[in-house]
Each structure stands twice: as structure tokens, then as C-alpha cells.
Amino acid sequence: MIDQIYRKAVLTVSGQKFVENIVRKQGWGLAQRFVAGEEVDGAIAAVKELQAEGIQGNMDLLGEFVASPEKANEFAQKVLHLLDAAHAAGVMPYASVKLSAVGQGQTVDGQDLGLTNGRRIVGKAKEYGGFICLDMEDHPRVDQTLSQFRTLAEEFGTQHVGTVLQSYLYRTEADRDSLDDLSPNLRIVKGAYLEPESVAMPDKADVDASYRKLVYAHMKAGNYVNIGTHDESIIEDVKHFALAHGIEKDAYEFQMLYGVRRDLQRELAAAGYRVRAYIPYGRDWYPYFSRRIAERPANVMFILKGMLKG
Numbered sequence: 001m002i003d004q005i006y007r008k009a010v011l012t013v014s015g016q017k018f019v020e021n022i023v024r025k026q027g028w029g030l031a032q033r034f035v036a037g038e039e040v041d042g043a044i045a046a047v048k049e050l051q052a053e054g055i056q057g058n059m060d061l062l063g064e065f066v067a068s069p070e071k072a073n074e075f076a077q078k079v080l081h082l083l084d085a086a087h088a089a090g091v092m093p094y095a096s097v098k099l100s101a102v103g104q105g106q107t108v109d110g111q112d113l114g115l116t117n118g119r120r121i122v123g124k125a126k127e128y129g130g131f132i133c134l135d136m137e138d139h140p141r142v143d144q145t146l147s148q149f150r151t152l153a154e155e156f157g158t159q160h161v162g163t164v165l166q167s168y169l170y171r172t173e174a175d176r177d178s179l180d181d182l183s184p185n186l187r188i189v190k191g192a193y194l195e196p197e198s199v200a201m202p203d204k205a206d207v208d209a210s211y212r213k214l215v216y217a218h219m220k221a222g223n224y225v226n227i228g229t230h231d232e233s234i235i236e237d238v239k240h241f242a243l244a245h246g247i248e249k250d251a252y253e254f255q256m257l258y259g260v261r262r263d264l265q266r267e268l269a270a271a272g273y274r275v276r277a278y279i280p281y282g283r284d285w286y287p288y289f290s291r292r293i294a295e296r297p298a299n300v301m302f303i304l305k306g307m308l309k310g
């Protein structure tokens, strides 16, 4: 409960414009702990560095909801550029995309622009043998993201597109069941947004229990699972579950955020587990940075210390 209160408080405060202005000014030096660079080259360099340690990358151009089709198309173009650049650099184009950043919810020529741009992006990833994960955003977007994921998976194949389910939402167990016919590649996370209690579990113990249940169900159904967490007790339990059920190490992977628990990432990779780091880059780092701060009280101290030094 304390965790939830802390998270809500940080997300509420960081949503205030004056706080954003202060943090942005102190900015980049602090954000670099969680963000690989402002340009695509930084992300590709980070992937290569991690690959040398047996850890794969998942690149994410930072950006969230945009209100105009022009901005959405511009953003989609930058994601296409990322895929081209990664391919040219000999790195598998594995990236995450928020559909709200490429026009979800805006209708252009009778089609949702998020889906149109999603097709361009997943199509390009497929051309290069890459993969796009559609990140999950706040709860009003879940229906549309899942339905657009289904469309893209049917058109391009689940080896080229996946999505994310959040264990804090009451609806998620039913959502996972409803996707089983696709045998989808899903990332399971706890959920990072400030959500009302009418849709999301307020108690961390329930979110954690729901997390395990979702991962186990997805594994038992024979699907590829991306275990997106830094929670060591969950990671241990998943390892034991897989062992007990004869699920091979190539049927799942652990995913963690760039700059978070690098020790654990290395340890798992050294033990032969698949590990992938989520590598954000770009200039629009503030919302992402705020969510990372909200996840852990010690991260606030890191910010305050940095500001006092600055």
C-alpha cells in the first residue's frame, strides 16, 4: 500500500508543469542513467555494448501521445529510420513502439493512423527479420491496442509483432485468454501508469500474484513469454516453474530496463537465460524518466542528489 501511495504521489507531482520545468533544466545528466542517448546512434551503441555481455536489446524511441497527424507521421518516420539504421549497423531491428505516438485515435482517410503507421513499421521490421513490441499505455487505450495488435499479428505474423499485458489491470487475465488463438509473443509487466482503483488493483501483493498467474498461464499455453520485471522473487519463481514444467530456456526471456539491475541482467545471461534490455533513447525523455522515478524511492534520492550537485 505504501508503494502505491509513493507511486501515485510521484506521478502526480511529476505531472505538474513547474516540476517538469525544473527537472528538464537539470535534465540530461540525470536522465542518462535510464536513457541511452538523444539520437539513434546512442541506442545502437548501447545494444552492441550489451550484446558483448550476452544481453540483447529492445530499442525505444521516446515519445508519447501526439495530437496531430503530421507529428504522428514524423514520429513514425523516425522509427522507420531506427529500423534502417539498426539493420545497416548489423543489429537486429527489435524495437518497442507506443501506438499513441504514431497516431492511434486519429482518423485519416477513414483509417486509424496508429494502425496505418503500425503497418508501415511492422512491415519494415519484417523485411529485416526484426520484431516490434507494441507497448501498453494507460487503460483507455488497451482495447484499441489489443485489437490493432491482432490485426498486425494476422497480417505480419507473431514472429514480427507482439504486445504487452499489465498485471495490475483486473481485465488482463481475460485479455490474455482472448489472445491465445494467436499464440502471441507477449511481454508481461506489472504496469506503470497512474490508474484508478476501478480498473487497477491497488495492492502490490495482488499485482504480484496476478503477474505470476499471467506468466504461468502464458507459458503453459506454449507461448513465448517476455518476463518484463526486476522483481527477483518473481524471476526465481519463473525459473523454477519453467524447470518443473519442462519449459526450455529458449521459450522465454527476461526483460529489464536499461540502467536498472544490470548486475541481475548479467547474472541471468551468464547462467544461460535469454535477457533483453529495454533501451530508450530520444529527446522526449521526461515522461519515461518520471515513471522510473515513481518505481523506487531510492531513485528520488538520486535525482535530489544530482540537483544539489548541479
Ligand code: FDA
Pocket (backbone or CB within 6 Å): 134, 135, 136, 137, 164, 166, 187, 189, 190, 191, 192, 193, 228, 229, 230, 231, 232, 255, 256, 257, 260, 261, 277, 278, 291, 292, 293, 295, 296, 299
Ligand atoms: P517492482 O516495482 O515490484 O520492483 C521490483 C524490484 O525492482 C524492486 O526492488 C525495485 O526497487 C526494483 N526496481 C523496479 N523499478 C526500478 C527502477 N526504475 N530503478 C531501480 N530499481 C527498480 N509498463 C507499462 O505500463 N507498459 C509497458 O509497455 C511497459 N514495458 C516495460 C518493458 C520492460 C522491459 C520492463 C522491465 C518494464 C516495462 N514496464 C511497462 C514497466 C512496468 O510496468 C513496471 O512499472 C516496472 O517494471 C517496475 O516494476 P517491476 O516489475 O520491476 O517490479
